Amino acid sequence: VCSFSQNKAPLPTQCNFDGTGFDFATTSYGHYDPRIAFEYRPNPSLALRASAGSGIAPPYLALLSAIPAPISFSKNSGIATQRVNGGGLKPETAFGWDLGADYRFKDGATTLSGDVYLTNLFNHFVSQTFDSGATCPATDPVTGSPTNCPANTPLFYTANVNLNNSRFEGVELSLRRHPAIGLGYTIQGALQRAFAYNLPPNFYCSAPSPTPGTPCVKNTNLAIIAGQNFSGGGIGGGFNGFGNQNIPYSQGYGELSYRLPNGAYALVGETYFGPNNSLNRPAFGVLNASISYPIVNDLSLQISGDNLTNQYPDLFPNYGGGLFIPLATGQLAATQANVLGPRLIRFTLTKQLGTP
Numbered sequence: 001v002c003s004f005s006q007n008k009a010p011l012p013t014q015c016n017f018d019g020t021g022f023d024f025a026t027t028s029y030g031h032y033d034p035r036i037a038f039e040y041r042p043n044p045s046l047a048l049r050a051s052a053g054s055g056i057a058p059p060y061l062a063l064l065s066a067i068p069a070p071i072s073f074s075k076n077s078g079i080a081t082q083r084v085n086g087g088g089l090k091p092e093t094a095f096g097w098d099l100g101a102d103y104r105f106k107d108g109a110t111t112l113s114g115d116v117y118l119t120n121l122f123n124h125f126v127s128q129t130f131d132s133g134a135t136c137p138a139t140d141p142v143t144g145s146p147t148n149c150p151a152n153t154p155l156f157y158t159a160n161v162n163l164n165n166s167r168f169e170g171v172e173l174s175l176r177r178h179p180a181i182g183l184g185y186t187i188q189g190a191l192q193r194a195f196a197y198n199l200p201p202n203f204y205c206s207a208p209s210p211t212p213g214t215p216c217v218k219n220t221n222l223a224i225i226a227g228q229n230f231s232g233g234g235i236g237g238g239f240n241g242f243g244n245q246n247i248p249y250s251q252g253y254g255e256l257s258y259r260l261p262n263g264a265y266a267l268v269g270e271t272y273f274g275p276n277n278s279l280n281r282p283a284f285g286v287l288n289a290s291i292s293y294p295i296v297n298d299l300s301l302q303i304s305g306d307n308l309t310n311q312y313p314d315l316f317p318n319y320g321g322g323l324f325i326p327l328a329t330g331q332l333a334a335t336q337a338n339v340l341g342p343r344l345i346r347f348t349l350t351k352q353l354g355t356p
Contacts, residue, residue: 031056031091033053033054033055033056034053035051035053035054036051036052036053037049037050037051037052037053038051045103045104045105045106046101046102046104047101047102048100048101049098049099049100049101049102049115050099050100051098052095052096052097052098053095053096053097054093054094054095055094055095056091056092056093056094057091057092057093058091059089059090059091059092059125059160063086063089063125064086064089064160065085065087069082069083069084070082070140070142071136071137071140071141071142071149071155073136073147073149073153078153079153079154079155079156079236080136080147080155081155081156081158082132082156082157082158083157083158083159084157084159086160086161089123089161090123090162091123092121092123092124093121093122093123094119094120094121094122095119095120096117096118096119096120096168097117097118097119098115098116098117099116100113100114100115101113101114107179109177109179109180109184110176110177111175111176113172113174113175113176114171114172114173114174115171115172116170116171116172117168117169117170118167118168118169119167119168120165120167121165121167122164123163123164124163124164124165124166124196125161125162125163126160126163126221126224127159127160127161127240128159128161128240129156129157129158129240130156130159130206130219130220131154131156131157131206131220132154132155132156132157133206135149135151135152135153135154135155136149136153136154136155137149158240163196164198164200165196166194166195166196166230167193167194167195168193168194169193169194170190170191170192171190171191171192172189173189173190174187174188175187175188176188178257181259182258182259183256183257183258184256184259185254185255185256185257186257186269187253187254188252188253188254189250189251189252189253189272190250190251190252191249191250192247192248192249192250192251193249194229194230194247195227195228195229195230196224196226197226197227198226199224202216203221203224204219204220204221205217205218205219205220206219218329220240221240221328222234222239222240222327222329223239223240223325223327224240225326225328228326229248229249229276230245230247231247231276231325231335232245232246232280233325233335234325234327234332234333234334234335235334235335235336236334239327239333246277246278246280248273248275248276249274250272250275251272251274252271252274253270253271253272254270254272255267255268255270256268256269262294263294263300264291264292264293264294265290265292266289266290266291266292267289267290268287268288269287269289270285270286270287270288271285271288272284272285273286278338279312279322279338279339279340280322280323280325280335280337281322281323281338282323284311284312285309285311286306286307286311286340287308287309288305288306288307288308289308290303290304291304298351298352298353299349299350299352300349300350301348302346302348302349302350303345303346303347303348304345304346305343305345305346306343306344306346307342307343307344308343309343310342310343311340312337312339312340313339313341313343314341315339315341315342317336317337317338317339318336318337320334320335320336320337321336321337322334322336322337322338323335
């Protein structure tokens with residue numbers, strides 16, 4: 001609801017339709033989240049769907065209060081960080097809708113499905129790193145051991161906070177054919193956006209400007225840019241983004257399969273990871289395959305492989321080896337290049353017991 005004074009007059013902060021200016025504080029122990037959904041079938045092969053509803057996600061205990069964390073100094077970034085509690089968190093609340101349709105072709109084995117959706121999220125939980133204004137002490141107050149920080153090393157705090165407005169929207173489309181015998185396929189993809197908007201004043205500043213009328217120093221939340229998909233953040237003080245998870249702009253999957261009358265089955269597929277993926281790599285694909293064969297009536301062998309082309313097979317992430325990401329200051333930040341791990345082959349022998 002919108003905040004009002006005792007005489008019912010609106011407070012100076014105007015409440016807008018997009019959510020800015022609203023006070024989501026509540027003393028109620030309950031929360032109403034109405035939801036509604038419809039499905040219309042004009043014929044046996046077509047279904048039209050529509051749904052809408054709200055939701056709430058109270059902060060779990062680990063977000064509100066964490067075990068006292070020792071100070072961590074990074075030689076790569078040259079700063080020290082310490083996680084502190086975020087006891088003032090408000091619940092996340094959201095409202096969204098989805099429109100979709102499903103169509104079954106005349107062969108009975110091929111289906112086409114599509115959806116378009118939009119969800120507005122308020123009070124998004126975000127891990128924020130900001131300058132504490134202090135320098136790293138020689139002795140850690142939590143452990144009592146030396147911090148090994150060089151003299152005058154800045155100390156940054158990391159805490160969970162609420163982000164005013166976020167939006168998740170996208171389009172999904174899939175075409176599938178899976179006959180009991182013969183050639184099958186799957187083609188599916190999604191275009192999606194997940195971004196912050198209506199960022200509050202001084203969102204990028206850990207402290208107000210010491211001189212009235214001059215801009216404050218941008219030194220926190222720098223990887224969260226209005227209208228740009230969330231990134232996991234960059235390497236360096238204040239370069240934090242949305243948690244540790246990127247939201248790619250596009251994703252996809254393609255698969256070919258074949259099934260024999262005796263139950264033997266084989267498939268080969270490729271997963272597409274689009275730009276802004278969580279590995280901090282250029283858009284790429286990952287190949288997988290599987291084959292299953294019944295040896296006898298109650299015994300079958302399956303061989304499956306993941307990452308067959310050995311994309312990014314390293315065991316450990318490469319600190320600073322990922323794609324650079326833009327910051328609110330107009331600069332770029334290095335990222336950590338994450339990995340998928342080496343090629344993996346699985347052998348599964350299945351034995352059916354008892355009467356089928």
